Amino acid sequence: MQLGMIGLGKMGGNMARRLRRAGLQVVGYDHSGSEVESLAAESGLVAAESLQALVDKLDTPRVVWLMLPAGDITEANVRELQGLLQPGDVLVDGANSFYKDSMRRGELLAESGIHFIDAGVSGGVWGLDNGYALMVGGSDEAFAAVQPIIEALAPATDQGWIHAGPVGSGHFVKMIHNGIEYGMMQAYAEGFALMKGRDDFGLDLAAIAETWRHGSVVRSWLLDLTADVLAGDQHLEDVEPFVADSGEGRWTALESIEQGIPTPVMSLALMTRFASQGQQDYSSKLLAMMRNQFGGHAVRSAGD
Amino acid sequence: MQLGMIGLGKMGGNMARRLRRAGLQVVGYDHSGSEVESLAAESGLVAAESLQALVDKLDTPRVVWLMLPAGDITEANVRELQGLLQPGDVLVDGANSFYKDSMRRGELLAESGIHFIDAGVSGGVWGLDNGYALMVGGSDEAFAAVQPIIEALAPATDQGWIHAGPVGSGHFVKMIHNGIEYGMMQAYAEGFALMKGRDDFGLDLAAIAETWRHGSVVRSWLLDLTADVLAGDQHLEDVEPFVADSGEGRWTALESIEQGIPTPVMSLALMTRFASQGQQDYSSKLLAMMRNQFGGHAVRSAGD
Numbered sequence: 001m002q003l004g005m006i007g008l009g010k011m012g013g014n015m016a017r018r019l020r021r022a023g024l025q026v027v028g029y030d031h032s033g034s035e036v037e038s039l040a041a042e043s044g045l046v047a048a049e050s051l052q053a054l055v056d057k058l059d060t061p062r063v064v065w066l067m068l069p070a071g072d073i074t075e076a077n078v079r080e081l082q083g084l085l086q087p088g089d090v091l092v093d094g095a096n097s098f099y100k101d102s103m104r105r106g107e108l109l110a111e112s113g114i115h116f117i118d119a120g121v122s123g124g125v126w127g128l129d130n131g132y133a134l135m136v137g138g139s140d141e142a143f144a145a146v147q148p149i150i151e152a153l154a155p156a157t158d159q160g161w162i163h164a165g166p167v168g169s170g171h172f173v174k175m176i177h178n179g180i181e182y183g184m185m186q187a188y189a190e191g192f193a194l195m196k197g198r199d200d201f202g203l204d205l206a207a208i209a210e211t212w213r214h215g216s217v218v219r220s221w222l223l224d225l226t227a228d229v230l231a232g233d234q235h236l237e238d239v240e241p242f243v244a245d246s247g248e249g250r251w252t253a254l255e256s257i258e259q260g261i262p263t264p265v266m267s268l269a270l271m272t273r274f275a276s277q278g279q280q281d282y283s284s285k286l287l288a289m290m291r292n293q294f295g296g297h298a299v300r301s302a303g304d
Numbered sequence: 305m306q307l308g309m310i311g312l313g314k315m316g317g318n319m320a321r322r323l324r325r326a327g328l329q330v331v332g333y334d335h336s337g338s339e340v341e342s343l344a345a346e347s348g349l350v351a352a353e354s355l356q357a358l359v360d361k362l363d364t365p366r367v368v369w370l371m372l373p374a375g376d377i378t379e380a381n382v383r384e385l386q387g388l389l390q391p392g393d394v395l396v397d398g399a400n401s402f403y404k405d406s407m408r409r410g411e412l413l414a415e416s417g418i419h420f421i422d423a424g425v426s427g428g429v430w431g432l433d434n435g436y437a438l439m440v441g442g443s444d445e446a447f448a449a450v451q452p453i454i455e456a457l458a459p460a461t462d463q464g465w466i467h468a469g470p471v472g473s474g475h476f477v478k479m480i481h482n483g484i485e486y487g488m489m490q491a492y493a494e495g496f497a498l499m500k501g502r503d504d505f506g507l508d509l510a511a512i513a514e515t516w517r518h519g520s521v522v523r524s525w526l527l528d529l530t531a532d533v534l535a536g537d538q539h540l541e542d543v544e545p546f547v548a549d550s551g552e553g554r555w556t557a558l559e560s561i562e563q564g565i566p567t568p569v570m571s572l573a574l575m576t577r578f579a580s581q582g583q584q585d586y587s588s589k590l591l592a593m594m595r596n597q598f599g600g601h602a603v604r605s606a607g608d
Contacts, residue, residue, distance in 0.1 A: 122516075122519065122520040122521050122522075123519050123520070123521070124521065127519065130519055131518070131519045132519055133515060133516060133518060133519040133520035133521075133523075134515075135512070135515065137505075154518070154519065155518045155519040156518070159515075159518040159519075160515060160517075160518030160519040160520070161515060162508075162511055162512060162515040164505065164507055164508075164512065165505040165506050165507060166505065168505070169505040169507065172499075172502060172505060173499065173507065173512055176495045176496075176498055176499050177495070177516060177520060177521070177522055178521075179491075179494075179495055179498075180491045180492055180494070180495040180522050181521050181522050182491070183487060183488070183490065183491025183494070183495075183569060184487070184488050184491050184492075184522060184524075186487065186568075186569040187483075187484045187486070187487025187488050187491065187569050187570055187573075188484055188488075190483075190484070190487065190560075190566075190567040190568070190569055190570050191480045191481070191483055191484040191487075191556075191567075191570065192480075193565055193567070194480055194483075194556070194559055194560060194563060194565060194567060195476075195477065195480050197563040197565045198476060198559075198563070201441075201468065201469040201470065201472070201473040201476060202469050203468055203469055203473065203477065204466075204468075207466055208439070208466060208468065208477055211437060211438075211439065211463075211464055211465060211466040212426075212437060212481060213464075214435070214437060214458070214459045214460070214463040214464030215426065215427050215431065215434055215435045215436055215437040215458065215459040215463075215464040216426040216427070216437035216464070216481060217426050217427070217428065217437075217481070217482075217485050217525065217526065218426075218481055218484050218485050218488060218524075218525075218526070219437075219524065219525045220488075220522075220523065220524030220525065220526070220527075221520075221521065221522075221523045221524065222521065222522070222524070223524075252495075252498070255498055255502075256494075256498060259498060259501040259502070261497055261498060261501045262494075262576075263494040263495075263497070263498060264490075264494070264572045264573075264575075264576055265487060265490040265491050265494055265569050265572055265573055265576070266491055266494050266495065268568045268569055268572055269491075269568075269569050271568075272566075272568055272569070
């Protein structure tokens with residue numbers, strides 16, 4: 001089994017390593033040529049110096065896996081590969097792409113006879129050793145062509161992957177997965193904040209997290225990671241209270257609105273990240289001024 | 305090691321079984337005498353026919369563990385036992401009691417020279433085999449007296465239990481634990497609802513939950529349980545959309561207000577349960593009438 005992997009960063013690089021460990025042939029390309037060379041030397045991956053070279057090094061029908069940032073970069077690569085691939089080839093997008101973009105790309109590539117697979121990949125930097133959870137959308141025919149790759153990336157050949165449905169369904173399920181992740185992370189964070197706030201008990205937050213990992217109802221892999229964080233530093237004084245969001249949370253909130261099905265917790269977890277980014281500041285300023293206006297309450301000046 | 309266990313229901317009964325398996329002597333009392341007799345026959349627990357009998361059967365200094373519903377029942381038993389126990393005895397409350405009640409009871413019992421321990425217990429009906437997570441508050445002296453019991457109930461002698469701090473801190477940490485649980489459960493439920501709503505993909509929610517259990521970022525024990533539910537029935541047509549709440553979620557929200565530290569997700573998860581209980585209906589009726597008033601929009605009559 002052979003595939004081309006485009007994008008050899010944190011995710012793509014480790015996925016290539018895991019596929020090499022499983023004995024698959026991997027032709028790799030990355031915009032950083034040095035990344036490709038070092039991975040080739042380490043893992044026996046075949047380095048390609050361009051998309052064209054990668055395509056040329058693969059036997060037909062080809063399987064090419066994109067592991068690039070979602071959005072413009074993935075879009076540009078899909079369009080370039082549409083010109084390089086042949087009918088019957090399979091193009092897989094493993095990024096956290098918006099599922100409606102994937103549906104559109106599936107239709108676009110179908111015009112050239114190229115199969116499209118959208119694969120949501122979970123597991124982060126731990127996937128190399130633990131395996132990745134894979135949520136895959138595409139036709140039965142295209143899925144059959146990539147199934148050996150999916151099975152090699154997953155924690156076990158019969159575990160942790162699903163052919164969810166047609167093109168788009170893989171990224172849809174991954175989007176929901178990440179939306180749930182937003183809510184879970186926020187719940188843990190709020191709980192630890194209340195324990196930190198109750199300082200008269202002298203609680204050891206690291207020890208509590210460690211305790212909860214064993215036998216408690218809230219045990220989870222996210223709690224395992226949280227326990228590691230708190231074991232290293234439970235005061236977090238050097239961490240800025242800024243939480244980025246990466247698209248999946250927003251799309252989940254949009255899906256809720258489109259379907260008219262409420263997702264209060266997932267949506268508010270997203271809004272809370274916006275607030276952490278300073279985007280609640282204007283409304284807070286305005287509220288302070290309103291209180292001043294009707295009650296004469298003091299307003300703090302920004303320079304104080 | 306010997307203790308008295310009062311309340312032998314779902315939690316207390318299995319905890320007594322686990323303690324008996326570990327070789328501890330257990331004197332048991334329950335308001336249902338038949339429950340005590342069958343547990344005695346099964347596990348070798350010593351049956352007591354009253355609180356007085358239970359106290360009489362224990363050597364001093366005694367350890368008595370209450371595993372009763374929080375609130376009035378626990379309060380009544382604490383007060384009765386205050387009259388029956390002696391200075392140096394230890395009374396443990398393993399219920400999901402409000403931590404401020406525990407602090408008050410600790411002070412009350414201290415007047416009689418009786419030690420009080422508040423022990424938050426997590427693990428549900430699975431604790432018998434997996435062990436329980438225990439979050440314990442109390443003095444060092446009192447904790448030392450119950451430590452062998454704690455170690456026998458926990459998943460392992462050195463895992464899954466914590467002496468969190470002074471009286472009250474055990475139930476405080478358990479309260480936060482349950483508040484987090486509210487948020488996590490709500491996040492999963494919302495995500496699966498959006499997948500169910502997207503019916504054009506023909507998603508198999510049971511298969512998706514099973515996939516996520518392996519290698520995904522959202523894997524957890526609550527997801528394991530959710531996968532079991534969905535494997536049995538993913539349509540849930542026979543389940544009424546009513547979610548009870550049991551006190552811990554409300555206390556966590558009150559703690560947030562008392563500390564002035566926001567817990568949007570945990571609080572909204574609680575509010576969402578209130579809505580499921582029909583307590584949002586009046587505001588929904590009023591909103592429907594307001595829309596009718598300013599826009600002439602149709603209002604559905606309750607009998608339609």
